[in-house]
Amino acid sequence: MPIGSEGGSVQRPFIEYAQEVGWTYLEPAKASELRCGENGLLLYEIFKQQACAMNPGWLTDEMAENLAARLERVRPNIEGNQDAWLYLRGQKTMFDPDAKRERNVTLLDVYDPSNNVFHITQELRFDNGGGQPNRFDITLFVNGIPVLLTEAKAPHVQDAMSMALDQIERYHRESPEFVALTQVYAATHLIRFLYGPTWNLSARARLNWKDETAGDYETLVKHFLAPPRTVRVLNDYVKFVRKEDELSKIVLAPHQMRAAERSIGRAREQKTRGLIWHTQGSGKTHTMMVIAKRLTEEPAFENPTVLLIVDRLELLDQLSKNLDAIGCFYKIGEGIRHLQGMLESDERGIILTMIHRFDEMPANMSARSNIVVLIDEAHRTMGGTLGSYLMGAFPNATFLGFTGTPIDKTAYGKGTFKTFGTDDEKGYLDKYSIRESIEDGTTVPLHYTLAPNDLRVDRETLEREFLDMVVIQGVAVDMQQIDRVLERAVTLRTMLKKPERIERVAAFVGEHFTLNVDPMGYKAFLVAVDREACAHYKVALDEHLPSEWSEVVYSDSNSDSELMKRFHISEEREKQIRKEFRKPDALPKILIVTEKLLTGYDAEILYCMYLDKPMRDHVLLQTIARINRPFVDEHKRKTCGLVLDFVGIFENLEKALAFDSADVSGVIDDIGVLEELFASEMQLGRDRYLSLCAGLKGDKEVEAILDYFLDEDNRTEFYQYIYRLQDVFEILAPSAFLRPFLAEYDELIRVYLIVKEAYDPGTPTDRELLRKTIDLVHKHTEAGEISPPLEVVPLDENALDQLSGSSKPDIIKVFNLVKTIEEEVRLHEATEPYLGSIGELAQVVVERFQQRQIETEEALKQLRELFRDIMRARKASKEEGLGRLAFAVFWELQRLGIPTAKDLALNVDKVFQESPHWRTSTAQYQQARTRLYAMLLQGGLKTDEVKTVVDQIIRVGERATDA
Secondary structure, three states: OOOOOHHHHHHHHHHHHHHHOOOEEEOHHHHHHHOOOOOOOOOHHHHHHHHHHHOOOOOOHHHHHHHHHHHHOOOOOHHHHHHHHHHHOOOOEEEEOOOOEEEEOOOOOOOOHHHOOEEEEEEEEEOOOOOOOEEEEEEEEEOOEEEEEEEEOOOOOOOHHHHHHHHHHHHHHHOHHHHOOOOEEEEEOOOOEEEEEOOOOOOOOOEEOOOOOOOOHHHHHHHHHOHHHHHHHHHHHEEEEEEOOEEEEEEOOHHHHHHHHHHHHHHHOOOOEEEEEEOOOOOHHHHHHHHHHHHHHOHHHOOOEEEEEEOOHHHHHHHHHHHHHOOOOOEEOOOHHHHHHHHHOOOOEEEEEEHHHHOOOOOOOOOOOOEEEEEOOHHHHOOHHHHHHHHHHOOOOEEEEEEOOOOEOOHHHHHHHHHHHOOOOOOOOEEEOHHHHHHHOOOOOEEEEEOOHHHOOOHHHHHHHHHOOHHHOOOOOOHHHHHHHHHHOHHHHHHHOOHHHHHHHHHHHHHHHHHHHHHHOOEEEEEOOOHHHHHHHHHHHOOOOOHHHEEEOOOOOOOOOHHHHOOOOOHHHHHHHHHHHOOOOOOOOEEEEOOOOOOOOOOOOEEEEEEOOOOOHHHHHHHHHHHOOOOEEOOEEOOOEEEEEOOOHHHHHHHHOOEOOHHHOOOEEEOHHHHHHHHHHHHHHHHHOHHHHOOOOHHHHHHHHHHHOOOHHHHHHHHHHHHHHHHHHHHHOOOHHHHHHHHHHHHHHHHHHHHHHHHOOOOOHHHHOOHHHHHHHHHHHHOOOOOOOOOOOOOOOOHHHHHHOOOOOHHHHHHHHHHHHHHHHHHHOOOOOOHHHHHHHHHHHHHHHHOOOOOHHHHHHHHHHHHHHHHHHHHHHHHHOOOHHHHHHHHHHHHOOOOOHHHHHHHHHHHHHHOOOOOOOHHHHHHHHHHHHHHHHHOOOOHHHHHHHHHHHHHHHHHHHHO
């Protein structure tokens, strides 16, 4: 097997490593037998045995068969996938006729993984009878149920991971019945290992698998597939979330799994404190919920009390909605007396409440050790006497604090970490830094740029009335405290809300959004100083943008002015706005806010924040984190978030984010960093790529480019360079800074188009270019500035002389011949299926040429012969008098040198006619294949030749029947 091949370097080791950690390998034929054919979903006998073993004394063989039928009938969509998951978790029931009641069915032993059975197979073929069967690289079963699909690609293949992910998407589309049972997918090409939830293929849900001890491929695979982890992922780390009436699915990231395991471990230990320090936007809320749910479900904790504590009503509401979304049962401690009554009555399970409701809580409310307190935003929640009341009430409880904020310079900030970090040498139980989050793609980096001086407020006033105010410094501050300070900052607020300034800022925002943000397909927040300013900005912005592009979202009050009441909206309308804003192609495009949506609201499409409200430290960090979520879509690849600062907060970054920790470095950078990066990358392009064709024109220019990029490593490096370059261009354009670089940027994109057209014609170029670069390409193409470097001519008797006899360089002749053959195949293969084989041979010539296995002259010679083959085949098809399929088979057999080609072709045609459903029926497919084997052996072919010829005939037959 070739070095670096898909099977030898990736797929086979994956299976071997799985076996070494406890998975049993099934040969494909055996797996097919256990599935009762290629349309089977379960390993039936194994499933029935395990179902009966896990439900002893009441689940019979007949009931197990009925259970298998239920699983097979789940809807082939995300709702059906959720049903399959609920079966795995033991949340579905069956009627027990002996007990005359419904009983929960157990299909997975979470607490003793050794009671489960784990099987792995490869090249599993699934045929739902509705179209082309699919073949999955690697499929993993637990207790006979398929749970994980894995695509393995060769590490040397260009865009290998994209190809793997495209295949997984195709499986969802073409084999939804099988995918409806699987819970997780993985894609690997040795160098990277990605995983994610089935039925959610968004970039946000796709995760980079890594482990603290993982470094090589073997360790990655073994840690990912360790049976205890597999069971835990299926039972606890896969989550279905219903948000705003839409069902979606997630699987926890490695740092979330790690934090959950450590938190559960801490609750088992004698130690009673722990800090989970995960950066903003990395999923702390889901981590907390998973921990809470596990604590209540694990028998070892003996029916514990789990308190989930927040410090704001808005966060309480958000957390309760999130718990509802994952189907988690909980109760709310509604007020001080109600909460105290619940605790006095020894309430068990999950209790959701607020820190303020522990005011004057009596000491020693419960001495139980199976009380676990999970505290959100721990950097501020435990402030003052409330934290003391809470801890005094439960002297033997475990307290786990969650924060996304680095240590600040105040004594309070440092004290928070001491409160929860006393049991850990580093001061925290688990940490996930900003830098790690960006490296993993969990979040994107942030950049800021300052608005023009004449739009920013007076610096001295900003310092005096806001930044220098001690009361708002540090992590303990929230938005309400910020607002109280701003209410007293009369001069500053007057400056910010001056009508002429609002008009000018709105004009600037309108132009910037139109030129910079909207062309990228992203959306924006405009953050105003207060609710009244929001209303004024809406009126002003409507003068520069269509009114339906923006919406105001703020809390209403009966005492509001008539202007502010114009923008009051119902709860239902706000819910609709939140939902529509998340959709890339829906309105609104801009939300005008001041407090609402600045915490707890995630919209991946949100890219730009127009900041016109003073804030600092934790509140600032939490606010700008709204734009740090990644987003990937066709022509869109969000690589950063942008803050446009109209206040001047970022003029002194150290004062705006006064944190002690080195972790804050890199949280946000001046956009000037990107300008420096772009200039540096352009210099690289100038030196390495534009120099290739310096002083050359026309064909000689193209020849130099094609010759250099004949080397695959050079192409791969160049593609990565272009992707990096256009990412930065997308953010900066349009900008006066770019003007000196535009001509050379155009040239580099032209080189890219030439290389892609010649060497990777199967991939649509537009798919890999971002919007602003596409616009530039289209503009210059229409102007005639970028012309196709390669030529395609109609295939006739004169075409060969026209293409290969011209004065063009030989390397251009090679690609012109290839493109003409490929175009001929594309246009006529449906009616002339023999063309497919000729097209495949042309591709082999190109690949050998690109790998320098043959010289240019030899490539030209072979391509000319294939060109003549097309002409000869067309002539022969008229002379032989065979049908379309029979002639295609005849031509293929003749090419393979089989003397009885015509007689065999007629018999092959008869075989396919007598098995009319061989493309969709497994039985007819096997029957046809068996007859072809026998026929070829009788025709004199050697046994070791037959399989290759049968495979080729099948491919010809598929082309012919696709017409």
